[in-house]
Amino acid sequence: VIYNTVAIVGVGLIGGSVGLALRKRRLAKKIIGIGRTSETLAKAKSLKCVTDITTDLAEGVKSADLIILCTPVELIVDQVCEIAKHCPAHAIITDCGSTKNAIVTALSKSLLPTLKNNVQFVGGHPLAGSEKTGPEHARADLFEGRIVVVTPSKSQTIANDDKNSQEVIESVRDVAEFWSSLGASVVMMSPAEHDAALASTSHLPHIVASALARATDKSNLLLTAGGWRDSTRIAAGDSQLWTQIALSNQKNLLKALAGYESSLKKFIAALKKGDPKQLSQLFAEAKEIRDAVGS
Amino acid sequence: VIYNTVAIVGVGLIGGSVGLALRKRRLAKKIIGIGRTSETLAKAKSLKCVTDITTDLAEGVKSADLIILCTPVELIVDQVCEIAKHCPAHAIITDCGSTKNAIVTALSKSLLPTLKNNVQFVGGHPLAGSEKTGPEHARADLFEGRIVVVTPSKSQTIANDDKNSQEVIESVRDVAEFWSSLGASVVMMSPAEHDAALASTSHLPHIVASALARATDKSNLLLTAGGWRDSTRIAAGDSQLWTQIALSNQKNLLKALAGYESSLKKFIAALKKGDPKQLSQLFAEAKEIRDAVGS
Numbered sequence: 001v002i003y004n005t006v007a008i009v010g011v012g013l014i015g016g017s018v019g020l021a022l023r024k025r026r027l028a029k030k031i032i033g034i035g036r037t038s039e040t041l042a043k044a045k046s047l048k049c050v051t052d053i054t055t056d057l058a059e060g061v062k063s064a065d066l067i068i069l070c071t072p073v074e075l076i077v078d079q080v081c082e083i084a085k086h087c088p089a090h091a092i093i094t095d096c097g098s099t100k101n102a103i104v105t106a107l108s109k110s111l112l113p114t115l116k117n118n119v120q121f122v123g124g125h126p127l128a129g130s131e132k133t134g135p136e137h138a139r140a141d142l143f144e145g146r147i148v149v150v151t152p153s154k155s156q157t158i159a160n161d162d163k164n165s166q167e168v169i170e171s172v173r174d175v176a177e178f179w180s181s182l183g184a185s186v187v188m189m190s191p192a193e194h195d196a197a198l199a200s201t202s203h204l205p206h207i208v209a210s211a212l213a214r215a216t217d218k219s220n221l222l223l224t225a226g227g228w229r230d231s232t233r234i235a236a237g238d239s240q241l242w243t244q245i246a247l248s249n250q251k252n253l254l255k256a257l258a259g260y261e262s263s264l265k266k267f268i269a270a271l272k273k274g275d276p277k278q279l280s281q282l283f284a285e286a287k288e289i290r291d292a293v294g295s
Numbered sequence: 296v297i298y299n300t301v302a303i304v305g306v307g308l309i310g311g312s313v314g315l316a317l318r319k320r321r322l323a324k325k326i327i328g329i330g331r332t333s334e335t336l337a338k339a340k341s342l343k344c345v346t347d348i349t350t351d352l353a354e355g356v357k358s359a360d361l362i363i364l365c366t367p368v369e370l371i372v373d374q375v376c377e378i379a380k381h382c383p384a385h386a387i388i389t390d391c392g393s394t395k396n397a398i399v400t401a402l403s404k405s406l407l408p409t410l411k412n413n414v415q416f417v418g419g420h421p422l423a424g425s426e427k428t429g430p431e432h433a434r435a436d437l438f439e440g441r442i443v444v445v446t447p448s449k450s451q452t453i454a455n456d457d458k459n460s461q462e463v464i465e466s467v468r469d470v471a472e473f474w475s476s477l478g479a480s481v482v483m484m485s486p487a488e489h490d491a492a493l494a495s496t497s498h499l500p501h502i503v504a505s506a507l508a509r510a511t512d513k514s515n516l517l518l519t520a521g522g523w524r525d526s527t528r529i530a531a532g533d534s535q536l537w538t539q540i541a542l543s544n545q546k547n548l549l550k551a552l553a554g555y556e557s558s559l560k561k562f563i564a565a566l567k568k569g570d571p572k573q574l575s576q577l578f579a580e581a582k583e584i585r586d587a588v589g590s
Contacts, residue, residue, distance in 0.1 A: 127520035147518060187517065200511055201519045205526040207562045210581035212503050215551075215558035216495055221588055222482065223442060224496045225422035227529045228588075231500040234522040235585040239578035243571050250566060256510075257563055263510035264559075267502050268552055271545060276538050283534035286505035290530040293516055293523075 001177060003028040007064035007087075009057065009079060011035055011044035013130060014096050015070030016138025019049035021182040024140040034060035044135040058086040066178065069095040074244045077106045084119045093121045094175045098202065099248040100125060100151040100191035108153040120171035123151040123191055126184060127202070131236040144183035149198075150176050151191040199252035204260055206242055207253070210235040296472060298323040302359035302382075304352065304374060306330055306339035308425060309391050310365030311433025314344035316477040319435040329355035339430040353381040361473065364390040369539045372401045379414045388416045389470045393497065394543040395420060395446040395486035403448040415466035418446040418486060420493070421479060426531040439478035444493075445471050446486040494547035499555055501537055502548070505530040 006022060008015045011033040022028045033050030034057055035041045041053040054060040061067050061083050069076050069083075076095050083093055097103050104123040126148040130137065152172045155165075176186040189197075213235040216228070246253055270278040301317060303310045306328040317323045328345030329352055330336045336348040349355040356362050356378050364371050364378075371390050378388055392398050399418045421443040425432065447467045450460075471481045484492075508530040511523070541548055565573040 127518065130521060147520065149518065197515045197518045201515050201523050204510075205507060205522045207559070207566075208503060208507050209522075209526045210578055211559040211562050212500060212555060212581075213585040214577065214581040215499075215555040216584055218584065218587070220492045220496050221584070223422065223444070223492045224588055225442065226425060227500045227504075228496050229590070230528045231504045231526045232581075232585050232588075233525045233590070235578075235581040237578075237582070239575045239582050242578050243575040246566055246574060247569055247571060250569060254563070254566060257559075257566070260507060260510040261559070261563075264502070264506040264552075264556070266509075267506050268549070268556075271502075271541055271549060271552070274542060274545060276542060279541060280534045280538040282509065283505055283530075283532075283537050286507075286509040286527075286530040287532070287534050289511055289513065289516070290508040290527050292513070293519055293527075295524070295528070 001174070001181070002026070003065045005030040005032065005064045005066075007032045007034055007061045007067045008050060009034045009060070009067065009069045009083070010071035011041060011049055011053075011135050012070060012133050013135070013137045014126065014128065014142075015068070016044050016047065016049040016135035017128070017140070017142035018068055018070065018182070019044070020047075020138050020140035021143060023048060023051075025181065027181055032060050032064065040135065044138075047135050047138065049135050049138055057082055061087040061091070063088060064091055066174075067091060067093045069093070069097070071095075072241050072244055073097040073099055073103065073248050076103050080107055080121050084121070087119060089119065091119050092171050092174055093119065094124045094178070095121075096124060096126055098125060098129070098198065098245045099195050100149075101195045102248050104151055104153050104191040108155060120168060122156065122172050122175040123153075124175055124179065125149045125151070125194065125198070126179065128184075129237075131234050133238055141183070143179065146184050147187055148179040148184040149187050149189060149194050150179070151189060151194045153191065195249050196252045199249050199256040200259075203246055203249055203253045204256040206234050206237065207246065207257065208260065209233070210242075296469070296476065297321070298360045300325040300327065300359045302327045302329055302356045302362045303345060304329045304355075304362065304364045304378070305366035306336060306344055306348075306430050307365060307428050308430070308432045309421065309423065309437075310363070311339050311342065311344035311430035312423070312435065312437035313363055313365065313477070314339070315342075315433050315435035316438060318343060318346075320476065322476055327355050327359065335430065339433075342430050342433065344430050344433055352377055356382040356386070358383060359386055361469075362386060362388045364388070364392070366390075367536050367539055368392040368394055368398065368543050371398050375402055375416050379416075382414060384414065386414050387466045387469055388414065389419045389473070390416075391419060391421055393420060393424070393493065393540045394490050395444075396490045397543050399446055399448050399486040403450060415463060417451065417467050417470040418448075419470055419474065420444045420446070420489065421474065422497070423479075424497075424532075426529050428533055436478070438474065441479050442482055443474040443479040444482050444484060444489050445474070446484060446489045448486070490544050491547045494544050494551040495554070498541055498544055498548045499551040501529050501532065502541065502552065503555065504528070505537075
């Protein structure tokens with residue numbers, strides 16, 4: 001599929017990379033970058049992330065076939081509702097928010113009934129974030145070989161004889177194909193499943209890394225090496241964004257933290273006992289899981 | 296200084312890299328790799344980490360001017376005592392063990408009085424380890440721009456009129472110069488200070504990363520991305536080696552773990568309260584410390 005017009009709302013690391021990937025692969029004739037600050041938009045345009053820019057959301061989406069929100073999770077629901085008022089009837093809206101249940105639930109409750117037309121929102125989450133932010137870190141290959149989770153709502157997964165329902169299911173397929181066309185592997189799961197899994201694989205590591213960085217005495221920073229640097233790298237992420245993400249997945253994250261604390265306590269107990277067999281068993285269990293993933 | 300003969304005991308990632316760096320910089324005429332298994336030694340030689348190899352420790356050190364132990368912490372004290380019996384009177388012995396207090400204390404008590412000659416042991420620790428092991432991962436530039444901690448014993452830092460004492464202090468300077476000549480920045484501190492600092496900057500991260508990897512359900516591994524990978528990377532390290540390291544720094548590590556747990560509990564409390572101000576403050580404190588170090 002080659003799109004006539006794709007609109008990207010929020011042209012930072014993710015949004016900028018979507019634009020670069022679309023251009024490199026010639027998948028869109030026009031790519032409109034939409035944002036709040038002219039400066040970032042101008043930078044994104046000069047970096048060739050987008051072909052056009054505007055700070056006016058209504059104006060930016062009015063002829064878009066596909067609209068991708070790459071904005072903080074807190075803003076997404078309101079922005080989708082606003083976009084739906086102004087975009088073409090056939091447009092598909094998707095997002096890149098790190099948590100999905102609150103967004104998809106809110107939009108299937110509050111958006112769908114108010115929609116004047118066939119506009120569809122399908123939740124998504126490319127697992128391609130980084131502690132780096134801004135279009136200057138965008139890369140055309142950011143999504144190649146990465147996982148993108150697409151999280152249809154319940155009504156988007158059940159086909160019936162209704163014509164609308166067919167369109168809904170096609171919109172899910174379209175969003176999946178969009179990410180595949182940028183080189184990603186798409187995994188479909190429910191928003192609730194996504195949030196439970198990502199609590200463990202993304203949001204928990206962020207708290208663990210941040211708690212570790214925060215526990216390091218500044219006087220010892222000279223003596224940090226690769227191990228500390230790797231294991232705390234994500235703590236350099238934007239603190240406001242991560243606060244939103246953590247709070248939007250509070251329940252799952254607290255559960256993941258409880259599991260982590262219990263794992264940590266096993267190491268502490270073995271160390272207190274000075275038990276080499278028990279301690280090496282724990283390290284070996286961790287290594288087995290880590291080795292299963294690769295570098 | 297160009298050495299006639301350097302002996303490297305244990306030719307893995309660190310030992311192999313010492314050899315490659317010495318060869319690249321033409322700092323030694325002969326580099327003898329000493330190890331337990333002929334296979335690893337042959338690999339190290341074919342990779343040009345060393346010029347000669349032997350499985351016989353006594354034979355390998357008998358004409359060495361500088362002997363560097365790159366073996367697991369548990370073996371170092373016994374090996375140094377054995378080496379001291381066979382090496383030349385002017386030889387300097389140093390090591391790369393990740394903990395220093397137990398080794399330096401044991402050797403200043405048990406080794407020095409039994410030494411037949413002027414052989415000196417000076418403790419050291421290049422902060423250049425990795426989850427990777429074996430000479431196949433060795434790199435000639437591994438120590439460039441890295442920190443190496445040199446940890447003289449108390450008697451090695453106090454000069455007096457005694458001729459022996461001057462030699463002792465010169466041996467510390469020689470070990471520092473050796474690492475500088477490989478491109479590293481040398482930091483001097485007492486073994487106790489080293490172990491307290493490294494508990495926080497190296498051994499704690501290893502437990503934190505291992506507890507995190509171990510707490511991850513295997514069914515979720517497909518949904519891990521850069522954050523999880525970075526923050527658990529060191530958990531792929533050798534479990535036996537890390538058991539030895541952790542137990543040899545038990546007291547400092549338990550203290551560092553207590554500090555970490557208290558940092559973690561602050562995040563959990565803020566998340567439970569759902570307090571965005573408190574949570575973003577904690578993330579910001581972590582980010583400030585992480586940003587001070589760089590990538």
